[in-house]
Amino acid sequence: MPRLWLGNACTEHMVDRMDLLTQDDFDGILFAMKRLVWLMRDGDALVLPRPVPGDFLYHVAQHTGISPARIHVIAPDADLLAQGLLHFKEILGRLRELVTPDWEFCPYIHDRGAEVFARELGLVTGSRFVAEGGAELLNSKVVFRALAAGAGFAVPDGIPCRTSEDLLYTLHRLLAAHPAVILKRDRAVGGHGNTVITTDPGLEGTGAQRTIVLGDPADDEQVLKEAGLTATHAPQGEIVLEVFHPDCTSVYVEVDCPEHGEAVLLNGGQLRTDQHPPVLAGLALPPRSVPGPAWEHFTSEALRMARFMHSLGYRGLASIDAVIDQVDNVWFNEVNARLGGSTHLHHIAKTLVGPDWTDSHVLISRFNVRAPALAHLLPAMREHGLAWDPHRGHGIVIASDDTAATGNLEYVVLAHNHDEASALEDQLTGLLAQYDS
The missing domain is CATH 3.30.1490 (Dna Ligase; domain 1)
Structure with missing residues (x-):
């Protein structure tokens, strides 16, 4: 069945103070939502704040096999998909002509605003817990601490x-x-x-x-x-x-709490950070510097947490975050009950390598990377042997593109081991430096 993807990040039910969001925040939100293109199949529809650049759409299509002519991208050219905007004729009216009750609803976060929107389109959603604001409940850091502590998880x-x-x-x-x-x-x-x-x-x-x-x-x-x-x-x-645990390692796992069956782990890894400011800049899947016993303990407890969420009635994808301190204690600090920063990465790897990609490959990503337009960068990547090559089984793809507006993009490196991945990343960094000089 076709799917309706909704890029509804950072809206009224997700953040406390929308009035504090800046233009940089809006640019970052759109940057993240463009990743949803990687998840689309022919016949799907995607609602985003702003249009998807043509070069990026065709880059994705070359790797996923979708036809740009057979997907529907609805973009009102706004900063954010605020709840009121979703009900404008430009969005709701067009979707009423397209969407039928058998479509699957796939919002970035299934909050109450998304539920109201789905009901306006006559779409039936599966989880009563989620429909009543359950995802928002789990996303609350205040509520998370109470639930996690009460269920016996280690919190700082x-x-x-x-x-x-x-x-x-x-x-x-x-x-x-x-x-x-x-x-x-x-x-x-x-x-x-x-x-x-x-x-x-x-x-x-x-x-x-x-x-x-x-x-x-x-x-x-x-x-x-x-x-x-x-x-x-x-x-x-x-x-x-x-x-706060200084010099800790930030880790995550992405889980699926399905409508039928048990909760499962999909992927996991380590957060990569920039220095100024020292905030999230990408991911490494699997983690590069976490001792085996600590990782096994974290993933075991994360699966227990996913099953706990499932027992509450949560359905869908979620990311479970923790830090591992210098003596390998695991401290859980939040849940993101929504699509996460690795959802598209896992899908890219499955698409390019196969469903068991973690048996043979590693993945590293980095976003907010200064780069020229894809029309210039992609040919240069191919010329230097950096673009994804299915015959060699390694290379780089672009996961999100905002070069026209902010000059930034996100890349994904897939390789057989971390040394090979680092070498490809270093070569790309050198190539990008030529455009900055």
């Missing part, structure tokens, strides 16, 4: 904070025993709303947009301003304050 020491008193007493307690804590907004994504607080000026706050260095642990003013809490309530949303 800390507490969800609703008031300034919650925050200050917890801050002083944690900083008396640990070098740093991290303040996380309840509903924010991609490191936004994450602030590391430390008394060590040399500490690197990987995974956070900002680090606050306190000259005195009792200096509360900066932290209170960042949190936005009052003595009685949380006007900007609740926050989580928990121990």
